[in-house]
Amino acid sequence: MDNSKIRCFVIGALMMFLFVSIKTQAQNVENGKKIYETRCLVCHQADGGGVPNMNAPLDGATNVVGNDITRLVRIIKYGFNERVELDGLYYSNSMTPNPDLTPAQISDVLSYIRSSWSNKATKVTTVQVQQGIKGSQKTSTK
Amino acid sequence: MKKGIYLLLLLSISVHFLANAQENAGLTLPNGFKANLFAENIGSARHIAISKNGVLFAKLNRADKQGRTIIRLEDENKDGISDKITGWANYGGTGIYLNGNALYASSNEAIFKYQLDGKDEVVNPLSPITVVTGLINRRQHESKSITFDKANNIYVNIGAYSNACQEKDRTAGGQGMMPCPILDSAGGIWKFDASKENQTYGDGKRYATGLRNVIGLDWNPQANKLYVAQHGRDQLNTFFPSLYTDAQNAELPAETFYEINEGDNAGWPYVYYDNFQHKKIVSPEYGGDGKKEGASDIKNPAVAFPAHMAPMGVLFYTGNQFPEKYKNGAFITFHGSWNRAPLPQEGFFVAFVPFKNGKATGEWEIFANGFAGTVDGAKITSTRSAKARPCGLAQGPDGSIYVSDDTKGSIFKISYQK
Numbered sequence: 001m002d003n004s005k006i007r008c009f010v011i012g013a014l015m016m017f018l019f020v021s022i023k024t025q026a027q028n029v030e031n032g033k034k035i036y037e038t039r040c041l042v043c044h045q046a047d048g049g050g051v052p053n054m055n056a057p058l059d060g061a062t063n064v065v066g067n068d069i070t071r072l073v074r075i076i077k078y079g080f081n082e083r084v085e086l087d088g089l090y091y092s093n094s095m096t097p098n099p100d101l102t103p104a105q106i107s108d109v110l111s112y113i114r115s116s117w118s119n120k121a122t123k124v125t126t127v128q129v130q131q132g133i134k135g136s137q138k139t140s141t142k
Numbered sequence: 143m144k145k146g147i148y149l150l151l152l153l154s155i156s157v158h159f160l161a162n163a164q165e166n167a168g169l170t171l172p173n174g175f176k177a178n179l180f181a182e183n184i185g186s187a188r189h190i191a192i193s194k195n196g197v198l199f200a201k202l203n204r205a206d207k208q209g210r211t212i213i214r215l216e217d218e219n220k221d222g223i224s225d226k227i228t229g230w231a232n233y234g235g236t237g238i239y240l241n242g243n244a245l246y247a248s249s250n251e252a253i254f255k256y257q258l259d260g261k262d263e264v265v266n267p268l269s270p271i272t273v274v275t276g277l278i279n280r281r282q283h284e285s286k287s288i289t290f291d292k293a294n295n296i297y298v299n300i301g302a303y304s305n306a307c308q309e310k311d312r313t314a315g316g317q318g319m320m321p322c323p324i325l326d327s328a329g330g331i332w333k334f335d336a337s338k339e340n341q342t343y344g345d346g347k348r349y350a351t352g353l354r355n356v357i358g359l360d361w362n363p364q365a366n367k368l369y370v371a372q373h374g375r376d377q378l379n380t381f382f383p384s385l386y387t388d389a390q391n392a393e394l395p396a397e398t399f400y401e402i403n404e405g406d407n408a409g410w411p412y413v414y415y416d417n418f419q420h421k422k423i424v425s426p427e428y429g430g431d432g433k434k435e436g437a438s439d440i441k442n443p444a445v446a447f448p449a450h451m452a453p454m455g456v457l458f459y460t461g462n463q464f465p466e467k468y469k470n471g472a473f474i475t476f477h478g479s480w481n482r483a484p485l486p487q488e489g490f491f492v493a494f495v496p497f498k499n500g501k502a503t504g505e506w507e508i509f510a511n512g513f514a515g516t517v518d519g520a521k522i523t524s525t526r527s528a529k530a531r532p533c534g535l536a537q538g539p540d541g542s543i544y545v546s547d548d549t550k551g552s553i554f555k556i557s558y559q560k
Contacts, residue, residue: 037484038380039380041483041484042377042380042480042481042483042484043480045480045483045523045524045525045526046483046484046523046524047523047524047526047527049524049525049526049527050526051480051525051526052525052526052531052548052549053186053203053548054480055480057526079312081281081311083281089204092281092282092283092284093282093312094281094282094311094312095312096312096313096314096380097310097313
């Protein structure tokens with residue numbers, strides 16, 4: 001193989017890789033959107049805005065775009081009913097747990113809520129979710 | 143020059159639009175009614191009460207920037223807009239009621255009593271009398287609304303800390319607990335003697351049960367009876383998708399308005415009211431299938447409204463300012479829904495319920511609309527985009543009514559001009 005062939009190959013491989021990764025990311029978020037619409041939209045609303053005093057907003061929420069993935073995984077899996085202060089406000093409803101969602105599905109829905117509306121945070125991988133589940137089993141009280 | 147004319151034109155057009163937007167504070171009202179903003183941005187104003195001198199007291203759900211949760215608003219120059227605003231107290235809550243010169247306010251656990259002087263100024267802002275304490279507050283449906291009968295008894299709502307008494311609240315397919323243990327201490331109306339202090343469950347009486355969450359309640363002076371508006375259960379479709387579609391959930395169950403006699407049972411969590419079949423239907427958590435009827439001794443509503451609109455305040459109108467048809471009828475504020483999603487949200491208005499000889503006729507109509515602030519009949523798809531959400535109701539000494547908004551803290555004053 002001469003130099004130009006190698007270059008061609010490398011560029012081709014890179015493009016393939018990029019294409020595949022964009023595609024899986026897109027699928028990831030598309031899947032997450034479907035999960036969001038069937039399980040979360042009712043409370044958190046179509047624009048992620050939540051319901052004042054009742055259901056926390058996800059759009060623009062510090063924790064949602066933050067780095068504590070374990071906490072997010074625990075909330076999705078076990079539900080959330082602690083009425084802690086979230087960005088200065090309190091919410092009174094109890095969030096439905098989702099014990100049946102697989103790590104891949106949890107990563108999809110988290111990736112969706114972290115990259116939708118005004119949110120622009122990184123996607124969440126299945127590995128991060130698996131680590132999160134392990135971590136939350138240690139910390140979860142429920 | 144030409145530019146100047148265009149600018150002037152543009153300016154006059156925009157001024158015109160602005161003026162229009164302000165007309166009646168953005169509300170749509172029946173002929174002859176006018177509205178204006180009595181106050182703006184006072185905080186999360188829940189229930190309101192007005193003295194015979196026209197001083198308005200609003201209970202805030204959260205402390206305002208100055209740390210206050212009871213706001214006193216006075217219109218000293220009598221132009222219809224409050225110009226003297228003061229406040230006190232540091233506990234969030236919903237209930238407020240004025241009985242002579244005793245002002246009662248509730249936190250989410252207790253009821254306190256303040257004394258007002260001849261100028262409606264509070265005498266003991268830091269040392270109220272605790273009338274009732276220790277009421278259950280488990281976050282969900284935590285507000286404690288209050289009203290009085292004519293014999294100095296307080297009626298307080300204690301909301302159920304649950305959607306439908308499932309073993310684990312708000313879970314798909316989850317069964318309901320039998321019997322529902324919540325009903326011993328919540329999910330109903332409790333009655334207390336307003337002249338006693340430091341009372342709790344043992345001193346009061348469960349006056350009515352099977353009410354999931356009541357926020358709006360008032361004494362009907364003509365019938366001499368309590369009336370309450372219940373928030374119906376949520377999420378029939380998300381928890382029982384094989385029995386209810388999204389479209390069915392958006393319309394079920396009805397929001398219900400009851401005439402309450404001592405000992406009444408409105409049926410929560412075992413049944414809900416279906417406004418299309420006109421029946422009490424067994425909840426899916428208790429073996430229902432959307433058709434099976436509940437026990438016959440459960441109370442029927444006096445009026446049923448579309449689902450999920452969230453009734454927040456009830457006011458029996460006793461004034462002389464409004465046309466005759468409003469006399470002794472009830473106004474009800476609707477906060478606006480969230481659980482109609484994915485369908486558009488509804489509510490965000492004040493309804494009027496006509497009464498004849500102390501009984502509801504069963505009809506109702508929209509009285510004041512436009513609180514959500516949408517243009518050209520656009521629908522609200524996310525509850526937070528509603529500009530205002532009607533909550534508290536009170537009647538002023540001149541017969542005008544006042545409506546509070548707990549989103550931005552506006553107080554709307556609605557009057558009739560012959």
